[in-house]
Amino acid sequence: MHAAREGPQHSSCCIPTILSIHPGRQQPEMGRWERVVRPTTEMMCGAPPTKQLATAEIQAIADKVKSPLEEKENKKFPVFNAVEFKSQGVAGRTFFTKVQMDDDFVHIQVLESLPQENKPVALTSYQIHKGRQDEVTCF
Numbered sequence: 001m002h003a004a005r006e007g008p009q010h011s012s013c014c015i016p017t018i019l020s021i022h023p024g025r026q027q028p029e030m031g032r033w034e035r036v037v038r039p040t041t042e043m044m045c046g047a048p049p050t051k052q053l054a055t056a057e058i059q060a061i062a063d064k065v066k067s068p069l070e071e072k073e074n075k076k077f078p079v080f081n082a083v084e085f086k087s088q089g090v091a092g093r094t095f096f097t098k099v100q101m102d103d104d105f106v107h108i109q110v111l112e113s114l115p116q117e118n119k120p121v122a123l124t125s126y127q128i129h130k131g132r133q134d135e136v137t138c139f
Contacts (some may be wrong), residue, residue, distance in 0.1 A: 094109060
């Protein structure tokens with residue numbers, strides 16, 4: 001029997017550590033089962049995602065959330081070019097993307113739900129006034 005539980009969260013990213021609980025041997029002197037908790041080797045959870053250059057797919061995702069961002073900021077962005085991104089697979093895919101807007105940059109967090117949920121991509125968070133040198137992070 002396997003059970004999963006959240007472990008400590010990493011400061012660089014918000015991926016929970018997954019642990020497996022394996023039934024152990026019965027301890028005759030105590031008359032109870034020992035439970036062994038150890039990290040599972042089936043998944044690489046807890047590792048921060050790596051930065052990648054933006055692709056046409058990432059630009060298309062950024063384009064889908066451009067209008068909602070313009071509405072929230074109450075201004076138009078004539079330039080809106082995805083530069084780089086990181087992604088996580090947690091109940092769908094979450095993209096953390098650095099987008100160039102003229103001389104300024106914005107970091108956007110976009111959720112792409114699982115296909116069976118049949119939901120459009122959603123702008124879940126963003127950080128404005130970023131510079132070219134600011135690394136895109138999980139936020």
